[in-house]
Amino acid sequence: xxxxxxxxxxxxxxxxxxxxxxxxxxxxxxxxxxxxxxxxxxxxxxxxxxxxxxxxxxxxxxxxxxxxxxxxxxxxxxxxxxxxxxxxxxxxxxxxxxxxxxxxxxxxxxxxxxxxxxxxxxxxxxxxxxxxxxxxxxxxxxxxxxxxxxxxxxxxxxxxxxxxxxxxxxxxxxxxxxxxxxxxxxxxxxxxxxxxx
Amino acid sequence: xxxxxxxxxxxxxxxxxxxxxxxxxxxxxxxxxxxxxxxxxxxxxxxxxxxxxxxxxxxxxxxxxxxxxxxxxxxxxxxxxxxxxxxxxxxxxxxxxxxxxxxxxxxxxxxxxxxxxxxxxxxxxxxxxxxxxxxxxxxxxxxxxxxxxxxxxxxxxxxxxxxxxxxxxxxxxxxxxxxxxxxxxxxxxxxxxxxxx
Numbered sequence: 213x214x215x216x217x218x219x220x221x222x223x224x225x226x227x228x229x230x231x232x233x234x235x236x237x238x239x240x241x242x243x244x245x246x247x248x249x250x251x252x253x254x255x256x257x258x259x260x261x262x263x264x265x266x267x268x269x270x271x272x273x274x275x276x277x278x279x280x281x282x283x284x285x286x287x288x289x290x291x292x293x294x295x296x297x298x299x300x301x302x303x304x305x306x307x308x309x310x311x312x313x314x315x316x317x318x319x320x321x322x323x324x325x326x327x328x329x330x331x332x333x334x335x336x337x338x339x340x341x342x343x344x345x346x347x348x349x350x351x352x353x354x355x356x357x358x359x360x361x362x363x364x365x366x367x368x369x370x371x372x373x374x375x376x377x378x379x380x381x382x383x384x385x386x387x388x389x390x391x392x393x394x395x396x397x398x399x400x401x402x403x404x405x406x407x408x409x
Numbered sequence: 410x411x412x413x414x415x416x417x418x419x420x421x422x423x424x425x426x427x428x429x430x431x432x433x434x435x436x437x438x439x440x441x442x443x444x445x446x447x448x449x450x451x452x453x454x455x456x457x458x459x460x461x462x463x464x465x466x467x468x469x470x471x472x473x474x475x476x477x478x479x480x481x482x483x484x485x486x487x488x489x490x491x492x493x494x495x496x497x498x499x500x501x502x503x504x505x506x507x508x509x510x511x512x513x514x515x516x517x518x519x520x521x522x523x524x525x526x527x528x529x530x531x532x533x534x535x536x537x538x539x540x541x542x543x544x545x546x547x548x549x550x551x552x553x554x555x556x557x558x559x560x561x562x563x564x565x566x567x568x569x570x571x572x573x574x575x576x577x578x579x580x581x582x583x584x585x586x587x588x589x590x591x592x593x594x595x596x597x598x599x600x601x602x603x604x605x606x
């Protein structure tokens with residue numbers, strides 16, 4: 213019954229994050245029913261896309277060219293580096309169109325339990341970039357979770373002695389959310405970080 | 410920022426059912442980070458898989474060969490045809506390893522609102538198969554929803570006059586479920602279909 217190619221498609225799809233056995237099956241049957249040219253365009257976007265993607269040697273963002281579009285953009289502010297865990301976090305900040313500095317993609321966060329230490333992240337490369345005297349501020353935008361916070365404090369301890377300002381993105385209640393449903397830690401951070409109006 | 414190939418991958422993925430913009434983005438970034446050979450194996454499973462899949466000319470299941478493995482299997486019972494909406498429904502029944510007859514994939518269910526009438530389904534082909542005097546029973550296993558029921562009654566009215574027994578899969582409370590959460594229609598069907606113990 214289970215025509216072999218369908219099972220093979222399902223097996224490959226189920227290796228992707230967030231796609232379980234059942235949805236992989238569903239998707240595989242859907243792909244079997246799709247017009248050939250649509251499947252071709254999907255498969256070639258995956259393969260040609262992956263082949264053309266490299267890492268920017270400066271900030272470790274994804275790029276098709278030698279430098280990523282942001283590092284190559286001369287109009288951006290050299291004085292600020294925003295440190296993120298993954299390239300997709302930089303993409304999220306870019307979507308807001310507010311930040312005009314540069315990025316640095318760590319490639320993860322410190323996680324001693326998973327054996328991820330400073331040498332497994334692109335921290336040495338970040339420190340290397342700070343030798344440029346034009347850099348005034350490092351904004352740490354790792355996730356507001358335990359590992360993200362630990363990574364942020366580690367970086368702050370490392371960078372501050374170099375005379376560069378280190379800042380952390382604000383914690384607080386998300387815009388549009390309901391106070392009633394905010395957890396206590398977020399609420400207490402929101403109170404702590406209150407501002408004059 | 411948004412390296413173009415990543416957006417292209419995300420756009421292709423978001424055309425698949427059940428994959429929204431956000432998960433397509435997430436998957437695309439994951440694919441950018443995957444080893445090239447894994448992406449190659451995914452892309453080629455999709456494309457080579459799709460290319461090798463055809464429809465069985467007898468039951469309209471998916472197959473790599475001329476006939477699907479079930480139609481080609483001489484040990485199966487020619488007397489029973491189980492009618493399903495999609496190939497994946499036949500796969501679900503096969504997983505149970507209980508049914509030993511043949512299948513017929515309708516390719517949909519009657520849905521006047523969506524403009525799907527009898528001629529859009531493989532009903533003519535099903536009737537054609539019933540000219541074989543060996544066929545004793547048609548089991549209708551369309552979904553227990555409005556369209557599935559309408560299709561089942563339509564088929565029953567069509568087939569019964571040909572002297573072939575037509576049955577419908579049982580409706581009732583799913584095994585392992587909680588009566589408290591069963592909806593009223595299911596519960597009333599379960600009561601209606603009660604059996605001696």
